[in-house]
Amino acid sequence: KAGVTQTPRYLIKTRGQQVTLSCSPISGHRSVSWYQQTPGQGLQFLFEYFSETQRNKGNFPGRFSGRQFSNSRSEMNVSTLELGDSALYLCASSLGGEAGNTIYFGEGSWLTVV
Amino acid sequence: DAKTTQPNSMESNEEEPVHLPCNHSTISGTDYIHWYRQLPSQGPEYVIHGLTSNVNNRMASLAIAEDRKSSTLILHRATLRDAAVYYCILRDWGKSGGGADGLTFGKGTHLIIQP
Numbered sequence: 001k002a003g004v005t006q007t008p009r010y011l012i013k014t015r016g017q018q019v020t021l022s023c024s025p026i027s028g029h030r031s032v033s034w035y036q037q038t039p040g041q042g043l044q045f046l047f048e049y050f051s052e053t054q055r056n057k058g059n060f061p062g063r064f065s066g067r068q069f070s071n072s073r074s075e076m077n078v079s080t081l082e083l084g085d086s087a088l089y090l091c092a093s094s095l096g097g098e099a100g101n102t103i104y105f106g107e108g109s110w111l112t113v114v
Numbered sequence: 115d116a117k118t119t120q121p122n123s124m125e126s127n128e129e130e131p132v133h134l135p136c137n138h139s140t141i142s143g144t145d146y147i148h149w150y151r152q153l154p155s156q157g158p159e160y161v162i163h164g165l166t167s168n169v170n171n172r173m174a175s176l177a178i179a180e181d182r183k184s185s186t187l188i189l190h191r192a193t194l195r196d197a198a199v200y201y202c203i204l205r206d207w208g209k210s211g212g213g214a215d216g217l218t219f220g221k222g223t224h225l226i227i228q229p
Contacts, residue, residue: 004157033216043158043201045216058216090157092217103217105157 002026004106006091012112018079021109025072025093032074033103034066037088046089049074050096078111086113118202123224126192134187134223136202141182146205148217149176149187151198151225158201158219161187197227 005024013019025032033048045058049068066076072093078085088108094101119137126132138147149161162169162176164185169176175188189196201222 035216035219042221043217043219045218048216056216092157102160102163104160108157 004091004093004104006089006106006109008109009107010110010112012114013081015081015083015113017081018077019081019111020075020077021089021091021111023074023076023091023093023106025074025091026104029093029095029104030072031094031096031101032068032072033092033094034074034076035090035092035105036060037090037108038084038086043090046076081113083113085111087111118204118220120200120202120220120223122221123226125226125228127228128194129191132189132192132196132225134189134200134202134225135184136186137184138202138204139183141204142206144206145182147176147178147182147185148203148205149174150201150203150217150219151196152201152222153195153198159198161200163205192225192227194227194229197225199224 004026007022031050034046035043036046037043046060046064047054047066048056052068063079068074088110090105090108092103092105094103146163146165148163150158151161152158162171162174164176164178177186199222201219203217
């Protein structure tokens with residue numbers, strides 16, 4: 001069974017640009033969530049989608065957005081990139097987001113903003 | 115989500131058991147206890163979770179105190195591959211279903227395994 005797949009794995013962007021990251025969840029999983037990991041702030045929750053609807057959102061500015069498609073695949077977008085957006089962006093999927101369900105993480109997309 | 119407290123780091127020898135503690139004194143009756151670990155340069159990996167009873171799986175065991183205010187992740191025979199940051203996380207099933215919260219990661223415990 002294929003795991004959570006994230007693309008691209010590594011990318012470098014310039015300040016002010018925008019970036020789109022993609023995530024393919026495990027087959028059958030309808031909940032997809034996104035996290036940002038930085039050395040200073042650790043792992044922080046960005047948002048969660050279920051059946052194409054954003055159900056929950058972390059404490060991030062509006063420059064961070066996402067969407068989920070009918071096949072459960074998800075994308076997240078960061079506009080007007082800042083140096084502080086350099087981070088590992090992790091996608092995770094689960095069956096339905098319930099607290100007892102296991103959440104599976106992808107290997108992440110490493111974003112460097114220069 | 116209720117908070118958890120873990121030691122910053124722990125050290126153990128290869129092939130010995132490891133007991134990783136987690137305090138969660140403000141846990142509610144609807145909080146699941148989840149453990150994840152993160153190996154260097156990888157995404158977090160699910161280890162185990164439980165609600166009230168002790169749990170075992172192929173990776174580890176989870177011992178939950180009777181009052182649920184603390185728990186211990188037990189690696190029965192540590193290997194070098196178990197060197198990672200281990201996160202103890204509470205997840206409230208009472209909030210889920212119609213609006214699942216994300217996982218709230220703390221600093222975790224950095225487990226060092228000596229050969």
